[in-house]
Amino acid sequence: MKGKVALISILLAGISFSADKLIIKKPPESLSKYYPPKSKKFEFVSNMHKMSLAFYAVNLNINAENWERAKEWAKNLEKTYKETAKMVPEWKKYFKPELAENFRKAVESQNVDEVIKTSKKLGRNCQKCHQDNMAIVKIMYRFPSFEKIKIEDPIEFTELETGKYMRKLSNSMKALRIFLLQGDTENARQAGEEFIERARQLKTMCTKCHTEEEKEVIRASMKKSSEALDTIAEILSAEKIDKNKIFSSLNAVGMSCSKCHNVHEIPALIQEAFEE
């Protein structure tokens, strides 16, 4: 019997994204009431965790032949499933309360074959919703939006939205490269100064969310980039500019940029697309 029940674990663990195409739809408005800023309790995702825990608890207890405990957990699962079904009306179609009910009944009957059969059905039902919505819900609600973060331009002393600031930063870096390639050292000095200042100010954006110990992690990860900026500043204030040294320092800065872009850019682009 243990072998059979172990199969339940494999089936449950198998709930994953196996589709070859993923259509991303904006989550329904009513879900927002279970996430910040409307709620700090994460009620919806908390119910998901409750169900996941109950599902595994049934499995664990059947394996240990503790059917009484397994029945209690199956009851909990059914209760939470039915509660959750009412939380987001737009997602009502995803929920099939009879599947949770049948699973609970199968556990009560202590019939392992029936438990496996009903758990498969319930698992597939969960999988369908996760496949359709989990990624986008995480992107929309677990990645704080950059929309509200403003950053003050250290050259023009004006407050800019993140996107606009990034464009200015990137343009001053490009201007530095272009003027150096053209041999126009005076303009390169000016563009370089602006780029360095803008790059240094970026930290003020990170620390809006990454506070306390996380702030130290940001500082450490930006250390090489800060040193590279100091090197560029030093070269630009010298009489003769060594452009190759500047290019190699710019690469070091770029490595640091890509670290953060790899984490934040894709969710931000998707959020932005939905906002538009």
Added chain:
Amino acid sequence: MKKIFIALMSIFIGGCGPFEKIFVEEDLLKRPEAKRCGDCHAEIYKEWKKSRHAKAWVSENFREESEEYSKLKCLKCHAPLEVLEDKKPVTRDKHREDGVNCSACHYREKTNAIHGPLKVWSPPHPSRQDEFFEKSKYCASCHEDTYKEWKMSGSEKSCQSCHMPYMGKKDLIQNFPYHLLHLAKPRHDHSFPSLKAKSEDIEIRIKKEGKKRIIEIENVGVPHNLPTADQGDPKYYIIIEVNYGNRKVRKIRRTLSPEAENTLVYKKPLRISFFEREEPEKIKVTIYRRLSWKKERELVKTYLASM
């Protein structure tokens, strides 16, 4: 006369053991809102009410920055339950709109008493003298970065000596009849003045090394970085205008902030250098600041050098 009255009352009440408990007001040991403390400590309450501590939670700026109080890790220093040594406080559940209130700093659960720097006899609540209140470290559980900066400065002035200045001897309480039981005590300002650096706190020097022009800006008067903050976003703005004559002006701008880690460290000059092809006629340096809870900038210093 007042001293004789106090001595008699002390003997009378102090000698009566449990009789002293008659005067205890239990709710004072249950972290009441600041207004309740103000029933007796009216002047201190009035001062605190004007302070940034009192606005720590209700500040519009904080409401926006914490995204409607949803950034949970920001809340603990804006509505602390108990300010303790060497650890961040936890967030209070009640009276959050009070911000950093009386009980956060003065009530200690461990002793179930009100702590402070003075030895006092206070019938409505047990009191403990606590030397920790006079130490800069006291402020460090929330103002951690500023404390580190101050420590690096080697200054002998404590945080309290500037931000809770001595006001002379005054009554700690104002309500009748308790105020008759107290002598005037050394009082410190509970409006916690945030203070602002003055023009003379910043020195500017202009130097030349070969063809490199160097502008040195040094914080000589404030024993922590300028600007300073653990999480807020105060800024200093530096504008350097180099006038080469014939209307040719070169402008260099810098924005200094704790978050960008480029602030004016005490007695460690900030060097801004640039290459100069020709000799300038004049160099003007202007410094502005913006406090973290304000939108507008204000002038700190202007320096003009004819070359």
